[in-house]
Amino acid sequence: MEVRMRKIGFIIHPVLFCLITGLLLPAVVTAPAACAAEKAEEASIEDLLKTAYEHKQHGRYEEAREVYAVVEQKLEQESPKNSDAQWKLIKGLMQIDLETGDTKAAFHRLESGLKQDAQRPELQAWAAQMYYEAGQYPEAKKHVASALALDGDQPRAHLIQAHLLTEAGKIDEANEAYRWFVRYYNRAQPEDAETLLVIAEGATQYARWNSVSQIFNFVVNTLCPDAFKADPLAWEASYLSGLILQEKYNRPQSGEEFQAALKTNSQAAPVYVALARTALEIREFDQSSELLERALKINPRLLEGLLLKCDLEIINGQYKDALKTVAAAEKINARSQLVLARKAACFLLLDGVPGPEDLKPYFDESETDEKTAENKSRFSQLLTKLLAQNPKPGYFLFEVGNLLEAKRQFAFAEFAYLKTKELMPQLSGPLTSLGMLYMAMGRTDLAQQTLNEAFSADPYHVRVSNMRKVLGVLESYGSIVTDHFVIRYDSKADYILGQYMADYLEEIYPEMVKQFGYQPPGKTQFEIYHDAKGLSAHQWFSARMIGLPWIQTIGASTGAVVALTSPTAMKEPYNWASVLKHELVHVFTLQQTKYKIPHWFTEALAVRSEGAARPQRFNQLLVERVPKNEIYGLDELDGVFVRPKSSANWDFAYCQSLLCADFMVAEFGDDALKKLLLSYQKQASTATAIQECFGISQEEFEKRYHAYLHKIADYLKGYPQEESALDFRELQKQYEANQDDPDLAGRYAYRLLRLRKKADARKIAQGVLKMKPAQAQAALTIAQLELLSEDLDSALAVLQAPLKSKTPDVEVLSLAGKLLLKQSEFDKALPVYQKGHATYPYQTEWLQGLSIIYQQEKNLKAMQETHLKLVHLDPADEESMKLLMEGYRKQGKLAEALRWGEAALQVDVLDPETHLALAQIALKLDRKKLAIRELKMLLHLQEDNADLRYLLAQTLLEDGQPEAARTELELLLKQNPDHADARKLKQKL
Known part of the structure; x- marks a missing residue:
């Protein structure tokens, strides 16, 4: 799923993306060790300017300034004045000022230059660009006019003129102004790098607006390379090429271009921002922040850097911080549509998002000012002012739409994209975003139409291409339509799964409506992705959710649509019913x-709904983090879900969210969760909702909640913690300083063994055991060494002393238990596993060992209790579910047997043994319809099984379905004409 730009043109390859997850950034190119002042004095001005330019293009700004200072001294001594050299000096210094954020100095140089050489068209064009980028449009317009009066073909002046027309809402005129670059290139055929890059920028904008794909190709494969040939130091050529490729989501090639730019200029701040945006798009948030920080350190006034910083803050829900960043951006350009869009998004997310009907009057010329004047919100005031300056602010609307869509404000985003499309139909971006939005909303017919239109406008956009492929796969899928759901599935691979999912969703729907006091309008769409067209199920699922082939989870919900990787396509089984319920909770909340619900609370409700025991990993993290008070505040949790620094942080965010819900129920009653949900329904903030629901401040709430976490962590005392991250050398240093400490020595010996230093480990461990026979790590060291020679008896013998301690080490228990099972010493293994389970009740290892022991002892009651605990701890333990089914079946408890058989299918829906057992149980319960369903599913797996088909025909006849029975018998006799029982049964019809 990748779109590539090559010298021969654009071609599409259906291969997996190479995601940029690490960036090799070049080291800063250092200046020569010393500067020979004498040589500088002797060099010509032309040579000095060339040297200064080289320094500047390599990012050696201080060295460049030093050389420019020498040039300035030489120029002061010249007569007559060399105006060309003077211009190169001013331009070079201005560019350094702008690239390092010293805008004030840059404008000072500009004004000085204009006083000296106002008749230079290039200088006037630069003035126009600088004033435009500062948001001073009237001044920029004046300098454009001056430049074009001096040189009607001044490219930079034409570019700024086109930008100014866009900002004034004169879109048709702006389009013609961008078209000028295509015509000028064809007419003039310029060859210098600077002109080629300005032409590339203008021509690219024309290509965007008019869907001229050949121009993109020409810019990337001709103009930018030609600029680089003309000036091998023009890193800007690689940067521009990378931006175009990045815009099309061609990350591998854009990354190559950005790295090429940094190879020339390691201080190119805009390139770091571009790489930071790439990292953000693939959800590498920490990497994005690091790259952005580097860019803003080089140039604190880099507008695109501040915009991206604002985006990160909005993603994290830090709207007040984002407004501070917007204020900094406004000091650079208060008129920029991109800056105003971020400001508007913050206002909306802080103050409330209006509906489409509330927004329409602002764009309707027939509406009076009084109708819109009633709304005095900050957003309303901003929009009114902007529309007065620019009646077609397409870029503003598009950016606000993107930002609000990221916060799942779909109705606003749809309005913004549609209005952008109306005001600036030239833009392909809104079409792309609108198509993606319709996919998120489950409106696939509209998505298909819109994405096709977007693809025609921009056939090289990777996400559009991928999403159209997803729609192609969906078209081949079957549909099951129920009262409240539409299930889309691969009818060949997942026919059985689709049927069971549909039944399960309808079964839990009434319970969830009652639980939440809410019923989603319309039918919720579930899409189950399987392997197809050479790509894995997970790749298709990922492409469905984000247009890219990788996402961390196996299921996801947009709030309107749920997509899953099919469990039948996964190597590791999972309980699909739990995942369905989890995602459906998200739809409801x-x-x-x-x-408006915070991420942490919707996850808390979703995880809690699954009904499983707290996962072992959660307990591990509680033991490790809570005693150190490494606990997230509620306002932090959303940020952790969005940008976890590690999988452990991700897990702990889920753990804390779940336990916060448990705490609320324990502290404030069974209806606490429903109360809080209703407060969020009223659009309340977390602080307001807590005060309203529980009568305490958020600070007091979190204080009590953290105390609750400490109680749980205390209960889990003795729970095994991960090995200390203490560095081996530090451990060695501590051991050498205090060799008489048996616990320290034991830890050191065990670490030596892991480093395969067996002789040293044995020697130290033996010495420890002489002092303290029950020292766990020393015993484990010797036991492991004995096992290398397969001496199980000696290994067990050395473990006896630590086993008798009040709270045996978990590794000692585990190793001893495994060795005893291996020797079939079940009576001795029993107390070991019982002790392990009593000490660490959330670990499945002890229950699995007990299950083996109870099976050997034929203790059916104990075995059944063990399996009930196992499936509570692990909802994907199909084997325990099947054993429970068989156990209850033998006891004659058929209803319970049926329940556990159905639970087993929620892990492996294609297991023929379970289907057959369920059919047999259903027949004994005289539930013929259920038996018929199970037999049909079994025959879907085993079409040629004559005995099964006969049983199905017989059951259909007994259920009063003679025609259906006849059909099955005819099929059976066609497959097996000599089936005597089938012939007899057919005669009865």
Whole structure:
């Protein structure tokens, strides 16, 4: 799923993206060790300017300034004045000022230059660009006019003129102004790098607006390379090429271009911002922040850097911080549509998002000012002022739409994209975003139409291409339509799964409506992706959710649509019913609160709904982090979900969210969760909702909640913690300083063994055991060494002393238990596993060992209790579910047997043994319809099984379905004409 630009043109390859997850950034190119002042004095001005330019293009700004200073001294001594050299000096210094954020100095140089050489068209064009980028449009317009009066073909002046027309809403005139670059290139055929890059920028904008794909190709494969040939130091050529490729989501090639730019200029701040945006798009948030920080350190006034910083803050829900960043950006350019878009997004997310009907009057010329004047919100005031300056602010609307869509404000985003499309139909971006939005909303017919239109406008956009492929796969899928759901599935691979999912969703729907006091309007769409067209199920699922082939989870919900990787296509099984319920909770809570619910609370409700025991990993993290008070505040949790620094942080965010819900129920009653949800439904903030629901401040709430976490962590005392991250050398240093400490020595010996230093480990461990026979790590060291020679008896013998301690080490228990099972010493293994389970009740290892022991002892009651605990701890333990089914079946408890058989299918829906057992149980319960369903599913797996088909025909006849029975018998006799029982049964019809 990749779109590539090559010298021969654009071609599409259906291969997996190479995601940029690490960036090799070049080291800063250092200046020569010393500067020979004498040589500088002797060099000509032309040579000095060339040297200064080289320094500047390599990012050696201080060295460049030093050389320019020598040039300035030489120029002061010249007569007559060399105006060309003077211009190169001013331009070079201005560019350094701008690239390092010293805008004030740059404008000072500009004004000085204009006083000296106002008749230079290039200088006037630069003045126009600088004033335009500062948001001073009237001044920029004046300098454009001056430049074009001096040189009607001044490219930079034409570019700024086109930009100014766009900002004034004169879109048709702006389009013609961008078209000028195509005509000028064809007419003039310029060859210098600077002109080629200005032409490339203008021509690219024309290509965007008019869907001229050949121009993109020409810019990337001709103009930018030609500019680089003309000036091998023009890193800007690689940067521009990378931006175009990045715009099309061609990350591998854009990354190559950005790295090429940094190879020339390691201080090119805009390139770091571009790489930071790439990292953000693939959800590498920490890397994005690091790259952005580097860019802003080089140039603190880099507008695109501040915009990206604002985006990161909005993603994290830090709207007040984002407004501070917007204020900094406004000091650079208060008129920029991109700056105003971020400001508007913050206002909306802080103050409330209006509906489409509330927005329409602002764009309707027939509406009076009084109708819009009633709304005095900050957003309203900003929009009114902007429309007065620019009646077609397409870029503003498009950016606000993107930002609000990221916060799941779909109705606003749709309005913004549609209005952008109306005001500036030249833009392909809104079409792309609108198509993606319709996919997120489950409106696939509209998505298909819109994405096709977007693809025609921009056939090299990777996400559009990928999403159209997803729609192609969906077209081949079957559909099951129920009262409240539409399930889309691969009808060949997942026919059985689709049927069971449909039944399960309808079964839990009434319970969830009652639980949340809410019913989603319309039918919720579930899409189950399987392997197809050479790509894995997970790649298709990922492409469905984000247009790219990788996403961390196996299921996801937009609030309107749920997509899953098919469990039948996964190597590791999972409980699909739990995942369905989890994602359906998101549908309810997100829609019910109009997406205002915090991420942590919707996850808390979703995880809690699964009904499983707290995962072992959660307990591990509680033991490790809570005693150190490494606990996230509620306001932090959303940020952790969005940008976890590690999988452990991700897990702990889920753990804390779940336990916060448990705490609320324990502290404030069974209806606490529903109360809080209703507060979010009223669009309340977390602080307001907590005060309203529980009568305490958020600070007090979190204080009590953290105390609750400490109680749980205390209960888990003795729970095994991960090995200390203490460096081996530090451990060695501590051991050498205090060799008489048996616990320290034991730890050191065990670490030596892991480093394969067996002799040293044995010697130290033996010495420890002489002092303290129950020292766990020393015993484990010797036991492991004995096992290398397969001496199980000696290994067990050395473990006896630590086993008798009050709280045995978990590794000692584990190793001893495994060795005893291996020797079939079940009576001795029993107390070991019982002790392990009593000490660490959330670990499945001890229950699995007990299950083996109870099976050997034929202790059916104990075995059944063990399996019940196992499936509570691990909802994907299909084997325990099947054993429970068989156990209850033998006891004659058929209803319970049926329940556990159905639970087993929620892990492996294609297991023929379970289907057959369920059919047999259903027949004994005289539930013929259920038996018929199970037999049909079994025959879907085993079409040629004559005995099964006969049993199905017989059951259909007994259920009063003679025609269906006849059909099955005819098929059976066609496959097996000599089936005597089938012939007899057919005669009865």
